[in-house]
Amino acid sequence: MDNPLSKIFITSPVVIDGGFGTTLEQWFQLDISNTPLWSTNAVVDHADLVIEAHLAFLRAGAELISTSTYQCSYPTFARAGYTTADARCIMFKSVQLASKAREIFRDEQVRNGTPVRNVRIALSLGPFGASLEPAQEFDGFYPPPFGPKAYTHMDAENGNNFGxxxxxxxxxxxxxxxxxxxxxxxxxxxxxxxxxxxCIAFETVPLTREIWAIRRAMGLLHDRILIPEL
Structure with a gap:
């Protein structure tokens, strides 16, 4: 079976960015870890620094950059005080900022006379656990109906298995x-x-059943895409 990613990336391996929120905090001194949206919060208040963070990864050799949307979901936006219309606009802006960084980097390469790198953009989406408070992208203690029970501070009572x-x-x-x-x-x-x-990057998914759910969601999305007959 052909690898569909081979249609996107000519060479292998591919260097991807990582730790976008941590980079914004450590390199650009943004205080975003105490906000529900984390790196997405910078899209609203510090768009210029989001572009600079993308550029930092590109200049370091990244061939694939991720949108600052890992934490994005309607419930997370609601906790941060945004409407559903706001949520859509902010997610769109995140894509636009990544695209802008790619354009700037391409112009830099042309000006410097260096080979133009084929930079790609991935839509970054975290698991359901990233929308919870406290976040559950590592342990996967999800409330019903997403899991058997929500996280509690009593460790002995936590679980993520339906048996x-x-x-x-x-x-x-x-x-x-x-x-x-x-x-x-x-x-x-x-x-x-x-x-x-x-491409789409589903990141830090802690549960097998959530992987099944993601595959099903992608299948439903595929059904909405009209593929013209050859």
Whole structure:
């Protein structure tokens, strides 16, 4: 079977950026770790620094940069005080900033007479756990219907396994599917934003059933894409 990524990346391995929020904090001295949106908060208040962070990765050799949307979901935006309309606009802006950084870097290469690198942009999406407080992208203690029970400070009471309860497990997969599909559709339904993206990166997914949900969401998204007959 052909690797679909080979159509995007000519050479292998591919160097990707990483730790975008940490970079904004450590390199650019932004205090964003105490906000629900983390790196996405910088899109609103420090767009210029988001571009500079992308450029820092590109100048260091990255071939794939990620949008600052890891934390993005309607519930997370609501906790930060934004409406659904605001949420869409901020996610669009994040894509635009990554695209702008790519353009600036390309112009730099042309001016310097260096070979132009084929930079790609990935839509970064964290797991459902990244929308929770406290965040659960590592342990996966999700509240119903996304999981068996929400995180508590009593460690002995935490768990993320449904055991033999297949009904609850399937309901969890259904809920997680809708969560991920909803975020994908924000970008998909805006043609200009969607066409700016080269791939999608689902990051730090802690649960196997959430991976199944993501695959299902991508399948449902694929069903909405009209493929012209040859």
């Amino acid at each position: 033999d309860d297949e009904v609850a497990k399937n309901e969890s997969i259904d809920a997680l599917t809708l969560f991920h599909l909803e975020r994908l559709l924000i970008l998909f339904e805006n043609e200009a934003m969607w066409s700016s993206l080269d």
